Amino acid sequence: MLSRVANSIYWMSRYIERAENIARFVDVVRHLVLDLPDQVSNQWESLVEATGDHERFEERHAAATEANVIRFLTFDRDNPNSILSCLWSARENARSVREAISSEMWEQINRSYLMVKDSQASDRIDDDPAAFFSHLKKACHLFIGLTDTTMTHNEGWHFGRMGRLIERADKTSRMIDVKYFVLLPRVDYVGSPYDSLQWAALLRSLSAFEMYRKRFHQITPKHVAEFLILDRQFPRSLHYCVIKAEESLHAITGTPPATFTNLAEQRVGRLRADLDYAEIQETLDAGLHGYLDQFQIELNDFDDAIFDTFFAVTPMSGLPGDLKSIFA
């Protein structure tokens, strides 16, 4: 498959996942705010900081009100990480690989983009943000469903899945961080009913509440962290995302499991092995924030290695010198 096409499918998938996760971010903050008895700090401001786009935000908005932040994260074309920008980028990537994906996938991306673009003019998002974001999440899920059911599970599909899971792992880790570090409540909240309400809100925003209950029943910070980071089977946990991304990578290269022939395989293998044998209490004792930070860095390194291995093909990586003369 063409390197450029693989690259575009990878990013198309990432951008859709990113758009969905922005909706989840907004969701988690709305619940945290609603569940707090009084405003200890401006949670919306913290959310903008968590996304890393606070400078851009401050340039155009005087105050971090709910409406301002939501519009900035949803419709702002100058914010490359707004939902509208993500869907636009996903669509441009999809447009450049239309011949490699199914028409249903293309049409769904196009419809989702037009839906958000057309919603911009109406005030319905201010009236009922929950309905808008829930509709958006469904649109993204429909795309993932169509990808699974209408696209051959070939190399391109695996690049798409890898992109989606890397993006998801990154965003789940940041969402845990929002609750744990950025929106750190007053010390006397920790362990109180409010605290457990907030952890429950985080689980709900990640569509993880029921699945968590099945495994751990009672909500404790330690168990929530364990579930969202180390669970092998929950599709939004870090561990699951890394396992499946590694699977896809090996499906692409054909390298046997637990071995590696390139940098991408080496990096994801090491990351997966760390998660395989991690002990949650140790992680919490050493500091969850630092752990999540390190995880994001290693995930980025993995992404860089994918680029170098597959997308930046030059004649040198064609055939090794001595083989070239045999095949020429």
Next chain:
Amino acid sequence: MTWQVCCGRYVSDFDTQLWYIARGMDFKNYDTEGFFDELFEAGSRPRPGASILADRVENLPDGDLLRRQAAAETALMNLGITFAVYGDDQGAEKIFPFDIIPRIVEPQDWRQIEAGLTQRILALNLFINDVYHDQNILRDKVIPEEVIQSATSFRRQCIGLNPPEGIWCHITGTDLVRDQAGQFYVLEDNLRCPSGVSYVLENRQLLKRTFPKVFAESRVRPVNDYPSRLGQTLEHLAPNGVLSPTVVVLTPGLYNSAYFEHSFLAQQMGVELVEGSDLIVHDGFVMMRTTRGLARVDVIYRRIDDDFMDPLEFRHDSVLGVPGLMEAYRSGRVALANAPGTGIADDKVVYAYVPDMIKYYLDQDAILPNVPTYLCWRDKDRQHVLGHLEELVVKAANESGGYGMLIGPASSKQERDAFAEQIQASPRNYIAQPVVSLSRAPVIVGDHFEGRHVDLRPYILYGKEIHVLPGGLTRVALRKGSLVVNSSQGGGSKDTWVIADGPEANAGAGSQSQQQ
């Protein structure tokens, strides 16, 4: 609350209209105004092939036709068959205007078109081959040598080229027009990279949904085997010894106005769509960069102009092409469709000689005539043109897409003076033709039908044999009275129904039919 507002704008606009258009639409007051109409004889009697359609349309429930038109437009929007509105940074997009009333071609008309185009492509291909080899046609003084030597589209790089099977123009989209008497003429040959065939296929999909029953009863000839035939035509070119050739479509990229078509054709044929930067010439072969390293390419359906194809041989500043591509082509290691150099026959002065070519190479009279053409480099013709600018259409010899054109009757004194000056400065670059009173077809305008001028672009494939796709792109000049049908100049399109030969379809059957 529902957020299914995608394209709601369009639907609701139409809904408001329907609120006060509470009656059906019919052709009773449709006036052909003395023009040749593709669907109606004078006196609003439908032509044989159009009778089922006309009958059905008139018997639709009130408001139904506009609802179908709106549904078709929404479908085009959702399919993303759009173009960006220039200068709009809000990302506004529009669909290419599309009218759901099809243009209908009667079987006897199609027989003439098919035979005429086959004959023409055969002669043009012989001409291109001749002009880059022995130039017999110049030596025998059928075409003056200076016409070829002064043509900017003559490619010296192509002299002596031997394309596989001697075929140069594999894919052609000839523009036909029809005059007041119903006579078809060839307006342009378009032997380089004609576009629009994807709209033929998409328009057909839409109309099958819009008028399924009329479609079935009207015995319309199918067009959807075009991608397979195109695929076969391309595979036919593969270098000797390549059993399952790798075919690719080469596009200038995402921002080209025909990008949708490039990706559509690649998708329909199941081949890779590549950009110049995906390809590299390595050890004399054309290779594409894949996730598993470099892979050989055998046939390239290139949708970029000669000028941009290979910076080593043509324009050096091209970043769209592939350095070394021409050399690989010359050595027979890769095939190109169309072959470089075919643009020589698109020169509008050369066009004027096509009937002579047909006589010279095939010893036949042209089945489809040219529009009479004055060549400004001939003194007598130039005098005539300069004296009659107000009645003529003047065209630059090397432009296409409706650019570099003066439509006399619609021009201002200032525009005519400017053209007169240019014609005198470089007579070789200009031709003139009488204004053809183009035929018309009904389109939906608000709550009724009005006639608009149309042309027809059929597509011809030249592989093992010459195949004329039974259908084509009907372009419509949507502005009242306008004769310019180009999409870049406000034109729209219609589906084209070529009616199958054989017993007449049962006219009037549609009136008993169930609702569609």
